[in-house]
Amino acid sequence: MSDTNPVIEIRDLHKSYGALEVLKGVDITAPAGHVVSMIGSSGSGKSTLLRCCNLLEDSQQGEVLFEGEPVAWKGTGLNRRPADPKQVTRIRTNLAMVFQQFNLWAHMTILQNVMEAPVTVLGRPRAEVEAKARKYLDKVGIGDKADAWPAQLSGGQQQRAAIARALCMEPRALLFDEPTSALDPELEQEVVRVIKDLAEEGRTMIIVTHDMRMAHDVADHVVFLHKGLIEEQGPPAELFGNPKSERLRQFLSHSA
Ligand code: ADP
Ligand code: MG
DSSP: OOTSSSSSEEEEEHHHETEEHHHHEEEEETTTTTEEEEEETSSSHHHHHHHHHHTSSSSSEEEEETTTOOOOOOOOGGGGGEEEEHHHHHHHHHHEOOOOTTTTTTTTTTTHHHHHHHHHHHHOOOOHHHHHHHHHHHHHHHHGGTTTTTGGGHHHHHHHHHHHHHHOOOOOOEEEEEEETTSSSHHHHHHHHHHHHHHHHHOOEEEEOSSSHHHHHHHHHHEEEEETTTEEEEEEEHHHSOOOOOHHHHHHHHHH
């Protein structure tokens, strides 16, 4: 595989839940080192699209490629599934997801949360993982919280712990699903700061967000999803500065 392959590429993806067609032929490319922001109204299919990227959802039609390699599927229609569990594991461990609700394990300390997957899923030695975990906790500014329990942290600190946990997998790309939506505005900014730092480092990321300022500031490319289709996309300055579609104009006027 050449280095020029996008980390994630989705072509003509169609996804239905029963009779409800949620994605109606969507193409998304996340080139290595680029940040793609995805915006759109609630229910437009943003979370579903992210979940399709790391194969948490199956799909009815279209292609998902990881580093240029197509995901192999078997079956048709509702029975269509990825064919190779090893490929699924490899892709999932390389696309780390950060959720709106942090999803930290309440019965584990922050350090244990960050160490868990590299030790149990990747089988890495504990000492090596602990050193990395502490490094990433420092990086997101909560190195002093390693031995705390999730419930002892603010929402912004919990989300930064979740980001450290994602980084500790040393993934090829990070997928964020509304990472700041559950936070009070003052806590939101500490998470935005971390995401900006990651963008400046050249991390490959797809970020679903309601925060138009963050979408504008961190993205190389912005995608506006409307009812399961890409209505408009482009560089942030163009998309926010000179929106062409009426729907995007309306959406932006409501989210200002
Ligand atoms: P967004 O993240 O943009 O708000 P979602 O991808 O969560 O949108 O949802 C898109 C549509 O799919 C919505 O109408 C939602 O109700 C529906 N949907 C999402 N997940 C499921 C599911 N597991 N089963 C049935 N319908 C779902
Ligand atoms: Mg969503």
